[in-house]
Amino acid sequence: MKLNCTTDKYASLYARWLTNPGKLLDLVGYEPGQRLIDLCGGTGAVALEALRRGADPSTVMLIDLNPRCPDDRIEQVAADANQIGPQVFGDRQPECHHSFDLIVVRQAAAYLGWNSFMVLWLAALLKPNGWLVFNTFTKPKWSLQTYKFEGRRYFEASGYFGKTVWHVQAAPSIGWDLTRFQWIPEEVLRKRLAIRFNVSVFSDGKSQRWVCTPRSWS
Numbered sequence: 001m002k003l004n005c006t007t008d009k010y011a012s013l014y015a016r017w018l019t020n021p022g023k024l025l026d027l028v029g030y031e032p033g034q035r036l037i038d039l040c041g042g043t044g045a046v047a048l049e050a051l052r053r054g055a056d057p058s059t060v061m062l063i064d065l066n067p068r069c070p071d072d073r074i075e076q077v078a079a080d081a082n083q084i085g086p087q088v089f090g091d092r093q094p095e096c097h098h099s100f101d102l103i104v105v106r107q108a109a110a111y112l113g114w115n116s117f118m119v120l121w122l123a124a125l126l127k128p129n130g131w132l133v134f135n136t137f138t139k140p141k142w143s144l145q146t147y148k149f150e151g152r153r154y155f156e157a158s159g160y161f162g163k164t165v166w167h168v169q170a171a172p173s174i175g176w177d178l179t180r181f182q183w184i185p186e187e188v189l190r191k192r193l194a195i196r197f198n199v200s201v202f203s204d205g206k207s208q209r210w211v212c213t214p215r216s217w218s
Contacts (some may be wrong), residue, residue: 012103015149021045022053024104025207027202028131034101037125038062040081040108040143044069063088081105085121088151100125109167109210114192123196123214132195132197140165140182140206 025046030036032054041062041078046071050060057073067076077080079088089096103122112118122132142159153170155170165183169177184192186208188199193199197212 021049021106024106024133024209025049025053025102027211028102028133030102032056033059035059035099036061036102037100039084039103039105040064040111041104041106042066042068042108042155044071044074044076046104046106047071047074069090078159080113084116084118084125084133096125098124098127101127101132105132107135109134109136110184112188114184116192117193119193119196126214128214128216130214132210134210136189136208136210138206138208139185140167193214 029132029165030050031051032050033056035057036047036050036055038044038050038060041047042064044062044067047062048071051057051071051074057071057075057170060074062069062074062076063079063081063082064076065078067078069076078096086093126132132137140158140160142157144155144157146153146155148154152171155168157166157168159166160183162181163182167179168176191200192209196215198215200211202209202211
């Protein structure tokens, strides 16, 4: 199924981030039948990839402030991932407790606060042998580049200033988009996750892939 976004601007400027949605699934050996949360999933690239691999839609959930998945068979919940918990699951809390095999955060981990409340809830949603997987980027130096995607030329600039990462993308006839997020150093993120997770980090050039498994309370 072709992934359609709600605006041409989003679809054009961020199209290249929608490629290879199965990398994080492959990292933990995802198999259809495992229960999956596509957290901060937006257009549902990971959720749709799970369906493409044979997952039953009932095993896949998409959570985003503005979920935009074109496949309405997937349960789509509009919620802030930083506030995940009772306000997201409501009366379903007992049902969801320790019931998911995998939580995936793709291309959005930098926008999360990773506070104690969030980390505890993510661990509570996972089965004891489940995984939280996400990718992050190394701290960017100021850079300017152009690239081509599907025959169209794009402009991109990234940099770090005032404890904030600034990222600008632009293309002729489409316009431009500015995103920003607070930089969380690897050692700080490890410490926040360690209250409930064992953490492994795999570096790959400018990006890192995190595999986190729930720790027992003992």
